[in-house]
Amino acid sequence: MLLLKNGFGVAVRFTLKQLKYFVAAGEAGSIIRASENIHVSQPSISSAISHLEETFDLQLFVRHHAQGVTLTTAGASLFQATKSFLNHAEQLQSHAGELSDKIFGTIQVGCFMPLAPIVVPELCHQFMQQYRDVQVLVREGNQAELLGLHRHGPHIQP
Amino acid sequence: MLLLKNGFGVAVRFTLKQLKYFVAAGEAGSIIRASENIHVSQPSISSAISHLEETFDLQLFVRHHAQGVTLTTAGASLFQATKSFLNHAEQLQSHAGELSDKIFGTIQVGCFMPLAPIVVPELCHQFMQQYRDVQVLVREGNQAELLGLHRHGPHIQP
DNA sequence: CGCCATTACGGAAGACGTAAGGATA
């Protein structure tokens, strides 16, 4: 029960994509309808769900042969937990997106005004009022290192 | 901010594996040490991190050429959020594991006593007192279907 | 020169879609 000090938790065997397909099928009550909703072929969804059932060693759906699928009780329990988990995933992505926007703005400032470091602290202060991230990026590197922060520019250095 | 009714959140572009490697590198402070810890080659971790930086459009680490890597501020922020997210993932897996244990016990009962359905309701009642899952599985299928619940036995039906 | 991250590359595994099979109402 207590895994707090365990650096390696149990290896995660499932995939975000599998979980996404599972939730889509659970919401649609049918694999074919889920495939229409998320624009993925039925076999892909079926395979993902089967994989998930295999890795979890439990049956998620009851197949009604010409009438779609319904969640088992265990499946329904995991369905709720999985929806929450996928929400967490989107939240994480939103978090990254926000950081991206902010940091890019700041990096560009560093690049376009390397000769006027006097104005940087003030800009940092403005951004710092919203997000502290900006401050530390400027603290971390001088102007040369800020240029090095370009993501796709390994050949820009002449 | 409010995405409640949005059936399609923003598509999740990252992978649990990438996140795991990212956290391993962040905790180790070096890609090579992370590779030793999680038993994955350095290029794999490096590639995963690069991919993550590309999809997020932000720099996660500052590379110190012969001295490992350190998280940028944005990277540190995402590092914390990612650790929490991976904890959530392990929690989900534990959840599934618990459900699996309970249901398997019940399925085996159904398989080993197909000729004595009289005792099944009593056993179900016992299990039902602990978890309602058992009840529904038994209600859902007759004995033949219970045999069909074997995970890896599609050819067992003679 | 030693250390560490990255790139190159050949092989393996996984995911996808089309097409065919099976089973029920």
Add this chain to the structure above:
DNA sequence: TATCCTTACGTCTTCCGTAATGGCG
């Protein structure tokens, strides 16, 4: 017969590990 899930299969992208390259102490 119609519907829906599953299996089969060919293709393609992605991932991994070994080996080679680059860049600072």
